[in-house]
Amino acid sequence: MDRPVTPTLDRVKLPSDMKRLSDRELHALAGELRAETISAVSVTGGHLGAGLGVVELTVALHAVFDAPRDKIIWDVGHQCYPHKILTGRRDRIRTLRTEGGLSGFTKRSESPYDPFGAAHSSTSISAALGFAMAADLGGDPGDAVAVIGDGSMSAGMAFEAMNNAGALKRRLFVVLNDNEMSIAPPVGALSSYLSRLYAQAPFQEFKQAAKGMVSLLPEPLQEGARRAKEMLKGMTVGGTMFEELGFSYVGPIDGHDLDQLLPVLRTLKARATGPVLIHVITKKGKGYAPAEMAADRGHARAKFDVLTGEQKKTPSNAPSYTKVFAESLVREAESDSRIVGVTAAMPDGTGLDLFAGRFPKRMFDVGIAEQHAVTFSAGLAAGGMKPFCAIYSTFLQRGYDQVVHDVAIQRLPVRFAIDRAGLVGADGATHAGSFDTAFLANLPGFVVMAAADEAELVHMVATAAAHDEGPIAFRYPRGEGMGVEMPARGIPLQIGKGRVLQEGNRVAILSFGTRLSEVLKAAEALTARGLQPTIVDARFAKPLDRELILQLARHHEALITVEEGAVGGFGSHVAQLLAEEAVFDRGLKYRSMVLPDIFIDQASPETMYKVAGMNAPQIEAKVLETLGIGVVGLRT
Template sequence: MPDDTPSRPKTPLLDRVHLPADMKALSDRELKQLADELRAETISAVSVTGGHLGAGLGVVELTVALHATFHAPRDKIIWDVGHQCYPHKILTGRRDRIRTLRTENGLSGFTKRSESPYDPFGAAHSSTSISAALGFAMAANLGGDPGDAVAIIGDGSMSAGMAFEAMNNAGHLKKRLFVILNDNEMSIAPPVGALSAYLSRMYAGEPFQDLKSAAKGMVSLLPEPFQEGARRAKEMLKGMAVGGTLFEELGFSYVGPIDGHDLDQLLPVLRTAQARATGPMLIHVLTKKGKGYAPAEAARDKGHATGKFDVLTGVQQKAASNAPSYTKVFAQSLIREAETDDKIVAITAAMPDGTGLDLFAARFPKRTFDVGIAEQHAVTFSAGLAAGGMKPFCTIYSTFLQRGYDQVVHDVAIQRLPVRFAIDRAGLVGADGATHAGSFDVAFLSNLPGFVVMAAADEAELVHMVATAAAHNSGPIAFRYPRGEGTGVEMPTRGIPLEIGKGRMIQQGSRVALLSFGTRLSEVQKAAESLTAKGLTPTIADARFAKPLDRDLILTLARSHEALITIEEGAIGGFGSHVAQLLADEAIFDHGLKFRSMVLPDTFIDHASPEAMYRSAGMDAAQIEAKVLEVLGVAVVGKRA
């Protein structure tokens, strides 16, 4: 039970709700009060932890209505993305831990199956909910877990092809299924594309709803000779921008649009749907992201993701930094390149702010393309731009690029098209956890023939890699960089293209060589300082390239040291695996080289601070130092163990 500290809101009704079953005895008037208290508690909790605020505030009434109507966990309530689930978590037995959101050993910021039976399907990427809900519905039909399946999906997520694949299949199967279209005219950034425009027209033209309803009843009242013509007129009317036509053509019964913040509308619609639906039904709900909290409503991103903040003012607590963020460095570098090269264009998949392309768009609006939540399309669109003579920078988070992998292989790599992949959020990302960690891109790109794969060791290197990508025209090229601030190194005024496949020496030492790929270089240097103080100075090199490898550098290090250790912020199968293959091909191991590869462990690492996550992964300075001593068999430096 929450305590009565002054910083927490008074929530007498919410204090009585420990699980959704406790809501069943509440009157509709009490449910409205519960929604108000739930909104206040959500704001209070996120002010302590930071997190996704606006999305949850936008679905407070919807969350209350769903749990008041359906019977979770028997009924499966599936939140698309899951970043709007904080109110859901409060109502489903996790209120006592809600102020641990996104912290080490605390609640996930998304839905998570292992966390609660009320999270039937885990999520953090978009557009998966309808497919999952249809799976639950069919499982129930075939004798699996009983209960209804309800998917809640935003209008931004509906722009992804997967959502329509699922709806097409659901319409074909004709099984009972509920899809709540949470239409807030916004995903992370304002949504783009024809679907968003269609939805806007749909609820802007509400008189068509009345006309459509009237048309359904009028045909039978006409004389027989006129009825066929009236039926054709009715079908023509349905073909206009009339509410629900698109969804009805996919086989769904359509209800809406309704006010998603009005329980007097939500409750009867959901209750009627729950009682009467026999096939797939889509309920179109209009909401406002950030609803009920003025600072979030006024924010450009509607309070999408916040740090800790003051509840009264909404002012966020952010630590000051003297170093620019990697994302901003990328954006500014790309702008400088584009100022002298009008072939450069930039593509993002609904993440202009997160990727820094909002800055590029402000400078070059006609050369910036936000394709919506559609990574597959983003990759192939970029391939088409490249084939058409442009220089596309396809800018996507590492974890989201996974969604476009077939297109990377089929549409880019095989055709050797010079698409430039700017891969943000490489490595472990902190509070967003395993679903957003950039763990696999080095492995899944480096195995593709003809691909160039780079990783920036610091923000200055990132500037040079943007220039390298801009100058590279002989095939696909990718460069990766992490979330957060740089290391504070001196910055070049302009990037200089790097020689493809060439690394750099950082420090000359003896006995052991540390070959870093990416931003672990700063931890490698810390480890080296400690080792040097103990009498052992290692050699340090920055690989820069996972593909093509710097063969000369690697073979020189291997032949002149007892041991070679690679360090990278990625899963097994990446840079270290390629180095090991080279050493094996060259028979270097036959001469007694001790080789180790430090990679992310073969597990998904839960949310914590990035520092804690890397410590858990065994990849901080102390653990790099320990690995050196272990490989050399040294207990006390200078003496064999």
């Protein structure tokens, strides 16, 4: 494909090369960097809008600061594509999010210019403060710069870090990248506060002089600025909240104007002594019309045509699991006014935007605040509602204390819809849904389900809606379903009961989740060899179907469990049951197929599951190995 012409960018191999460029050349560099970012993501797909929104900011930060000595931490890391291009990785930028290629987020093992990995939000200020204190204590030298989006600022962790930083009074730079939009439009009081800060644009220069820049002005001008500050007492003045936390506030400034960015950053780099918050206004998707006009400003894109922005998605006849969940929840809510939806800044990703369209007063997007989402749902349940708390598996980890303390101990009937369960492909290890079964199934009173296909998901939504005895969770993967026949309406399942799909002999395979399709392929291959296994869809990791599992153990030589999760989950609970019932004393061979004890880097889901050892040929091999039968000895 044709690549953009980039004569200035071609001269920049590392950020140190930018020190030789004039400000005029830096303007040219920004334009070329934007073109290169668009071109690269059109080939690989990925998070486009966030990177386009910080092109000028990226150029300014690397022109002023001295990475990697100075630590620039991107929050969330999907802003970092332009940063990667400028930091020695341009030759690999068209391998983004592919097997063996560059991560779609910052990653310490990838480059010294990525001082801290950030694929979850709201961590940058805490990490930057750690770097700043480490430098004071004799660790790595250099300044620490956190670049945090306004959506990420809605999480409590960001304010915990700012409170601590303000108290410690160490030199620290926090760049608030305020693009008025994270993945979804930002919600809540903080968003309204930031909007008010720049609502009166002509007033900003005066407020900047009167507020954050006072201590940095030459001494003859400081007294006048102080008097101006006194005049503004009692008025709504930009930066008040941040200054109360101990930060000097600078801004708002235009994050796409290098003539503003460069002098401000240079002044702060030269003179700041304590923590500074630099409020930068940007536009997500800036400079690429298809992204700017998109509802999500080009947040996540498949491969696309650069000229038109048209995405090159592979058509599928099967609905996505996310859509199946959303439509099923809407159907349940039509007949039950107590059902409400809760999500943490992911209404589109979880499908709850469909629910919001149908029941706007019963849908709550709480922002990037998973801990609050869980406890808020607990309060709704305690108040008599039926909350469905829809959070990706990888993000639910962030609210685990609340799951234990506020939900499980109180046996509140919060329904957890866990999207992106299992290995997720291009987003890699940081977004894999590996641990939810293990960390939920060990909690007393929890019901934990996994859908084997999209039809089962419909029934599990109905099961959760009907379950009022305590917390219940159901997990399902990213992407399209299996293309199975869909029920018109979900039917509540009997709690703790699995289903036998195929009767066999010698070996029984219990599948928990969507690896069932691979189990069935393995069963076909085994049957062709003369060994027909019994196949069971377990449905529940907790409570287990004790009667069924013990019956299988009595009538088979071997029992094998398969799940898309880490050790400690379904298979571990089965092993505990078998041990308690002394089944192993009778000679049963038991094996558990789980995700390996490693973090698996990005690749296609099929490749990732091959690395994990959980595709059909590997399941077949596990059966043969367990029974001690070699391929040569099998009938064909």
